[in-house]
Amino acid sequence: AHKSMRLKDYDVGPFIGLLMTILCGAVFFLVQVREYYWNSYSIADSVYGSVFYLLTGFHGAHVVVGTIWLMVSLARLWRGEFSSQRHFGFEACIWYWHFVNVVWVSLWFDVYVWFGGWLYMWWFKMWDGDIY
16 A cells, blocks of 8 residues: 555555555454453463463554554545655554554464463473473
């Protein structure tokens, strides 16, 4: 969407790019809601549960804010408020999403791979159960 806007394509490219990104944000949030519903533990079960829901919940809130921001950018694009040179609101939204994505990569590794996944089990077995 950003590249299309910079190339002065205001007809198709930015709209398709924004709609696809909005769809991805909504799907991510719905998958997170489904995961919360089907989890076998709650926020009160352990430190892992508390940390899991705190970290993923804050990230989910940022995804919702970013998706709303994308919808506002789509509405502004529809109204013709952006040009190839004047679209800082949209560019700030892009920066925000890059930050949210980088945070997600770190959270995914920490929460799903290290603390609750195969890497933790490998570490546990490597030290014969004495991980401390």
